[in-house]
Amino acid sequence: MIRTKILGLGxxxxxxxxxxxxxxxxxxxxxxxxxxxxxxxxxxxxxxxxIKARRYVPNDGSVATSDLAALAAKKAIAxxxxxxxxxxxxxxGTLSPDFHFPGTAVLVQKKLGIDRTSCACFxxxxxxSAFVYGMQMADAFVRTGMYKRILLIGAELHSHSLDFTTRGxxxxxxxxxxxxxxxxxxxxxxxxxxxxxxxxxxxxxxxAMDLYLKIFEIQKLPYVGYNAKxxxxxxxxxxxxxxxxxxxxxxxxxxxSTQAALAKxxxxxxxxxxxxxxxxxxxxxxxxxxxxxxPPEKVLNTIEFYGNTTAATVPLTIDYWRQQGKVKRGDxxxxxxxxxxxxxxxxxxxx
Ligand code: COA
Numbered sequence: 257m258i259r260t261k262i263l264g265l266g267x268x269x270x271x272x273x274x275x276x277x278x279x280x281x282x283x284x285x286x287x288x289x290x291x292x293x294x295x296x297x298x299x300x301x302x303x304x305x306x307i308k309a310r311r312y313v314p315n316d317g318s319v320a321t322s323d324l325a326a327l328a329a330k331k332a333i334a335x336x337x338x339x340x341x342x343x344x345x346x347x348x349g350t351l352s353p354d355f356h357f358p359g360t361a362v363l364v365q366k367k368l369g370i371d372r373t374s375c376a377c378f379x380x381x382x383x384x385s386a387f388v389y390g391m392q393m394a395d396a397f398v399r400t401g402m403y404k405r406i407l408l409i410g411a412e413l414h415s416h417s418l419d420f421t422t423r424g425x426x427x428x429x430x431x432x433x434x435x436x437x438x439x440x441x442x443x444x445x446x447x448x449x450x451x452x453x454x455x456x457x458x459x460x461x462x463x464a465m466d467l468y469l470k471i472f473e474i475q476k477l478p479y480v481g482y483n484a485k486x487x488x489x490x491x492x493x494x495x496x497x498x499x500x501x502x503x504x505x506x507x508x509x510x511x512x513s514t515q516a517a518l519a520k521x522x523x524x525x526x527x528x529x530x531x532x533x534x535x536x537x538x539x540x541x542x543x544x545x546x547x548x549x550x551p552p553e554k555v556l557n558t559i560e561f562y563g564n565t566t567a568a569t570v571p572l573t574i575d576y577w578r579q580q581g582k583v584k585r586g587d588x589x590x591x592x593x594x595x596x597x598x599x600x601x602x603x604x605x606x607x
C-alpha cells in the first residue's frame with residue numbers, strides 16, 4: 257500500500273522584527289512615529305497572548321505572499337533533495353493571497369520556474385487550519401497515486417491588511433508575516449506508524465462571522481463600497497473578530513481533535529515526540545495542553561517571536577525547532593489547528 261512521507265521542510269520569515277514596544281507607534285505605513293497611533297502596550301499583549309514580537313515584510317511593496325511562499329518552498333525542495341521541476345502539484349494555504357484571482361499557487365509555480373504542463377496548482381482557504389487540511393489533501397493524492405511530489409505551503413502577509421489604529425488593536429497585535437513548506441511523496445514503508453499516520457478536518461460554518469475579513473460583498477452593487485480615506489467607511493478592509501468566542505472554540509476544537517487523533521490511532525504521548533499546535537495565542541495553547549493532559553515538555557511554540565502566521569504556523573514552528581536541534585528526522589509529531597470558518601483538525605506524522 258502506498259503511504260505518504262514528508263520528504264522536505266523549509267520556512268522563511270522576513271527580517272524586520274516588530275516588538276510590542278514598537279507596535280503602538282506604528283502608522284499604517286509601518287513607520288514609527290513619535291506619538292502613539294494605537295492605544296496598546298507590551299504588558300497587555302504579553303499577558304493576553306504571550307506574544308513579544310512578530311515579523312513584517314518591508315513596507316516598500318517589494319514582497320508579496322507568493323514571494324514568502326516561494327522562499328520557503330525553495331528550502332523545502334532543497335531539503336527533499338529534488339529539483340523544482342520534480343514537483344507535480346502545489347497546494348497553497350493562505351488568507352492573504354496576492355490577488356483575489358488567480359490563486360497564489362500559480363504565482364508560486366511561476367516564481368519557482370516549474371514546468372507549465374506537469375504541475376497542478378490548488379489554493380485552499382481554511383485560514384489557520386489550512387496546513388492540516390492541505391496535508392489531508394496531499395495524503396489522499398499521494399495514496400491514490402495521483403501526484404508524487406506535492407509541495408504543500410502555508411504563507412501569509414498579514415501586516416498589510418491590519419488596522420493600525422485603536423479600533424483594530426485586538427486583531428492587529430496578534431499577526432505576523434511568514435511562510436512554511438513541506439514536500440510530500442510516496443514512501444516505501446508499509447508501517448502505519450510512519451509518514452502521515454492520521455489526519456482529520458472539521459468545520460462549523462455557524463462561526464463564520466466570528467472571525468472574518470470581507471473587503472467586498474459580491475451581492476452588492478457596487479460590490480466594493482468604501483472610501484479608503486474615511487476611517488468609518490474603510491472598516492470593511494480589515495479583519496473582525498469576536499475574540500472570546502474564537503478563544504473558547506479554539507480550545508474546544510484543538511482539545512477534541514487532539515484526543516480523537518490519539519484514540520483513533522491507538523497512540524499515546526509515549527509514542528509522540530512533539531505537540532505542535534497552531535500558534536494563535538500562547539494562552540489558547542496552554543489551555544489545550546492543560547485540558548488534553550499533554551506533557552508540557554513535548555510542546556513546541558513560536559508564537560512569542562513570530563506571532564500568528566495563520567497557514568504557516570505549523571511548518572514554521574517545526575522548522576524553527578529543527579534548526580534549534582530539538583526536532584529530528586523520524587520524530588513523530590501531533591499537530592492540532594483551529595481557525596476562521598470555524599475550521600479545525602489534527603494530524604499525526606513522522607517528520
Ligand atoms: N491592547 C490593549 N487593550 C486591548 C487590546 C490591545 N491590543 N485589544 C483589546 N483591548 C481591550 C478591549 O478594548 C477591552 O477594553 P474594555 O474592557 O475597556 O472594553 C479589554 O482590552 C478586554 O478586551 P477583551 O476582548 O475582553 O479581551 P480578551 O481577554 O478576550 O482578550 C484577545 C482579547 C484577542 C487576546 C483574546 O480574546 C484572544 O486571544 N482570542 C483569540 C484570538 C485568536 O486566537 N485569533 C486567531 C484565531 S486563529
